Amino acid sequence: MYKTIGVLAHVDAGKTTFCEQLLFHTNSIQTRGRVDHQDTFLDNHTIEQARGITIFAEQGRMHIGDDTYTIIDTPGHVDFSPEMERAIRVMDYAIIIVSAVEGVQGHTETVWQLLRQYHVPTFFFINKIDREGADIEAVMLQLQKECSNDVLLIDAPLTNDSVQGHIAEWLAERDEQLLDAFLSETLDGQMCRSYLQKMIQHEQAFPCFIGAALKDIGITEFLAQLPLLTETHFDKQAAFQAEVFKIRHDGTQRLTFMKALQGTLHTRQDFTFGDVTEKITEIRLYNGHRFETTQEIQAGEIFAVKGLSLAKIGDILGTTQSPQPYELVPTLQAKVQYEGQQHIKEVLQVFRLLEAEEPSLRVVWHEKFQEIHVHIMGVIQLEVLAEVLKNRFSLAITFGEPKILYMETIATTVTGYGHFEPLKHYAEVHLLMEPNSRGTGNTFVNACHADDLSVGHQRLIEKHLFERDHHGLLTGSPVTDVRFTLLTGRAHIKHTEGGDFREATFRAFRQGLEQADNILLEPYYRFKLKASNDFIGRMMNDIQQANGTFDAPILTEDQVVLTGRVPVSTFMHYSTTFAAYTNGKGSLSMQFDGYDTCHNRDEIIAQVDYNKQADPDYTSSSIFCAKGKGYSVPWDEAKAAMHCL
Structure with missing residues (x-):
C-alpha cells in the first residue's frame, strides 16, 4: 500500500527534525541530522542549511511493514507557501506539527484551512513537550477551539485488543452503534480502531500525538500507530493518470515530479501535449537527494521522470481536464535589476526556467522597457531568489522595492x-x-x-x-x-x-x-488578531486606520479576538507593529482573501501614470x-x- 504523508507547520515548530526522526526509525537514513548543525537529510539545499528553514518541498521514502510511505517536508514560512500548497494537492494524509510552547500560530491556521479545502485527513503532533513553558493541555484546548472540536488526544497505544477509556467514550459519543457496544461493554480495540480510521478519512476525527522530536520522545509511538490509522485505495488497473506537483532540473535535464492517481506507468511511455508527443525516458524514486531508477510505478506512488519538457505544475497527465487553480497567489511584484554582461533576454530565459519550477513567480517581460518583473509572496522570497540566481546561474541580481499587484x-x-x-x-x-x-x-x-x-x-x-x-x-x-x-x-x-x-x-x-465603467481592484487579507483585552482599542483603531473592516470582537476574561478584512497595501507590515505593542504575546494570522475595490483608487492611478x-x-x-x-x-x-x- 502506498501512502503520501505531508508534514506541515508554522516556521520553527520542529517539522524538519520530526521528519528526520521518522526516516531514521524506519531505517531510511542511518544518521539523524539537526537543523542547527546544517546537516538534515531533507533540507539539503545550501540556502536552506544556511538559513535554517525549509524552502523547497522535499520527499523522503520509508517502509513500515508492507506499506511504502513518501514523507513530504514542506516550507513553514509564508513566503514559500505556494510550494507547500502544491505538495498538499498530492497528500493522502497530513501531519501538522504544533509547538507545545507557542501553540497554534498564524501560519498553522493557514495550513489548517488549506488542508480542509483540499480535504486531506489530518493528524496533529504537539512537539517540544520537554521545553520550559510547554503546556499540552492548553495547546489541546487551543486546537479544539481554533481548528476543530474533533481533535482527539492519543497518548497511549491503540491495539486490536485494548483502547483507552477516553478514546472509547469519545468515539461512542459520535456513533450510535459504538455507543450501544460501549454501554454493553462489548466495544473492543479492533472496533474502535476501525471506526477511528474511517472517521479520520472522512475528516470527522483529527488524532493528536505528543512528543519532542529533538529528544526522540513519542516518535516510535507515533510510528506504531500510523499504519493502523491510515489506509489508501488506488485503482492500478485504470488508465494512467498523474498530477504534476514539482519541476526541478538535474543539470540541464528537466525532472518532472508527480503522483500517480491511477493506473501504471512504464518507461518509454508516450504523452501528447497539443501537437507534440514526448516519451518518458527514465523513472526515479527519490529519497532526499538520493534516488533509484525503476522501469514501472503504480498508482499511489510519488516519483520523478525524465523526458517531459512541456508538462507544467498542476497538469494532470492522462486526462483533458483543466488544472484546478491554486488558492495561494502572490500579491506583490518586483522589478529585476541586472547590470551584468549577459543580454537581458538571456537573463529572461533563466527566469523562465525558474518560473517552471515556481509558477507563482509569474515572470512578466515588458518589451518596450526591456524589463523583467516577478510576482512574489514577500521580501524573504526575493532574498532567496537572489541567492539561487547567484549560486546556480552565477547571476548578480537585485530587485526593486516590492509593489502591490493591482487588477x-x-x-x-x-x-x-x-x-x-x-x-x-x-x-x-x-x-x-x-x-x-x-x-x-x-x-x-x-x-x-x-x-x-x-x-x-x-x-x-x-x-x-x-x-x-x-x-x-x-x-x-x-x-x-x-x-x-x-x-x-x-x-x-x-x-x-x-x-x-x-x-x-x-x-x-x-x-x-x-x-x-472600469474599477481598480487591490488584494485583501482576511486577518485574525488575538491579544490581551488591554489592546482592543488600539487593535480596532489600527484596522480602521488601515481602511479595513472587522467583525464583532470575541471577548473572554483576559483575551480578545478580532477578525476581518483589510487591504494588503496597508497591512503587509503590521506584524512588526503588532508584536511591538503586545510585547510579542499577541497572535496575528493573515490569509489572502481575494481582490476587492481599491481604497485609494485615484492615488494609485496617478502614481502608476499609465x-x-x-x-x-x-x-x-x-x-x-x-x-x-x-x-x-x-x-x-x-x-x-x-x-x-
Whole structure:
C-alpha cells in the first residue's frame, strides 16, 4: 500500500527534525541530522542549511511493514507557501506539527484551512513537550477551539485488543452503534480502531500525538500507530493518470515530479501535449537527494521522470481536464535589476526556467522597457531568489522595492467590437463583456453560430482571450472577473491569416473597456488578531486606520479576538507593529482573501501614470481597408463601421 504523508507547520515548530526522526526509525537514513548543525537529510539545499528553514518541498521514502510511505517536508514560512500548497494537492494524509510552547500560530491556521479545502485527513503532533513553558493541555484546548472540536488526544497505544477509556467514550459519543457496544461493554480495540480510521478519512476525527522530536520522545509511538490509522485505495488497473506537483532540473535535464492517481506507468511511455508527443525516458524514486531508477510505478506512488519538457505544475497527465487553480497567489511584484554582461533576454530565459519550477513567480517581460518583473509572496522570497540566481546561474541580481499587484475589472455590460483589415488580412470579432462576481476570474461563453464563423476561428478567439493577462485602462493592470460572450465574427476565405483574429480579439476587448465603467481592484487579507483585552482599542483603531473592516470582537476574561478584512497595501507590515505593542504575546494570522475595490483608487492611478494611448500591446482602434489601403477607425466610431450586423 502506498501512502503520501505531508508534514506541515508554522516556521520553527520542529517539522524538519520530526521528519528526520521518522526516516531514521524506519531505517531510511542511518544518521539523524539537526537543523542547527546544517546537516538534515531533507533540507539539503545550501540556502536552506544556511538559513535554517525549509524552502523547497522535499520527499523522503520509508517502509513500515508492507506499506511504502513518501514523507513530504514542506516550507513553514509564508513566503514559500505556494510550494507547500502544491505538495498538499498530492497528500493522502497530513501531519501538522504544533509547538507545545507557542501553540497554534498564524501560519498553522493557514495550513489548517488549506488542508480542509483540499480535504486531506489530518493528524496533529504537539512537539517540544520537554521545553520550559510547554503546556499540552492548553495547546489541546487551543486546537479544539481554533481548528476543530474533533481533535482527539492519543497518548497511549491503540491495539486490536485494548483502547483507552477516553478514546472509547469519545468515539461512542459520535456513533450510535459504538455507543450501544460501549454501554454493553462489548466495544473492543479492533472496533474502535476501525471506526477511528474511517472517521479520520472522512475528516470527522483529527488524532493528536505528543512528543519532542529533538529528544526522540513519542516518535516510535507515533510510528506504531500510523499504519493502523491510515489506509489508501488506488485503482492500478485504470488508465494512467498523474498530477504534476514539482519541476526541478538535474543539470540541464528537466525532472518532472508527480503522483500517480491511477493506473501504471512504464518507461518509454508516450504523452501528447497539443501537437507534440514526448516519451518518458527514465523513472526515479527519490529519497532526499538520493534516488533509484525503476522501469514501472503504480498508482499511489510519488516519483520523478525524465523526458517531459512541456508538462507544467498542476497538469494532470492522462486526462483533458483543466488544472484546478491554486488558492495561494502572490500579491506583490518586483522589478529585476541586472547590470551584468549577459543580454537581458538571456537573463529572461533563466527566469523562465525558474518560473517552471515556481509558477507563482509569474515572470512578466515588458518589451518596450526591456524589463523583467516577478510576482512574489514577500521580501524573504526575493532574498532567496537572489541567492539561487547567484549560486546556480552565477547571476548578480537585485530587485526593486516590492509593489502591490493591482487588477482591474468592469462594472457595466458592454459589447466590444474589433476589426483588423489591412491589405490582404481580415478578421472581425464582437464580444459581449459582462461583470463576473468577484473572485470568479474571466470566463467564456460561445454564442456564435457556425454559419457566421467556423468553429476553428471561434476557438481561436477563446484562446486569444486566455493566452495572457490583458491590460486594463486605468493602470495597465490585468483585467479579471469579466464574462466574455462571443456574439459573432467574420473571416475571409482568401485573406484571413493566422494572427488576424488575435488582432481583432484584442481590439474588441480594448474597445469594450473604453465603453465600460472600469474599477481598480487591490488584494485583501482576511486577518485574525488575538491579544490581551488591554489592546482592543488600539487593535480596532489600527484596522480602521488601515481602511479595513472587522467583525464583532470575541471577548473572554483576559483575551480578545478580532477578525476581518483589510487591504494588503496597508497591512503587509503590521506584524512588526503588532508584536511591538503586545510585547510579542499577541497572535496575528493573515490569509489572502481575494481582490476587492481599491481604497485609494485615484492615488494609485496617478502614481502608476499609465498612458492607455501609448501601450505598445494594445489599441482600441480598428483597421479597415478601402481602395487597397488600410486606415484606422477610433474606438468610438468602430461600431458603426463593422461588417457584421
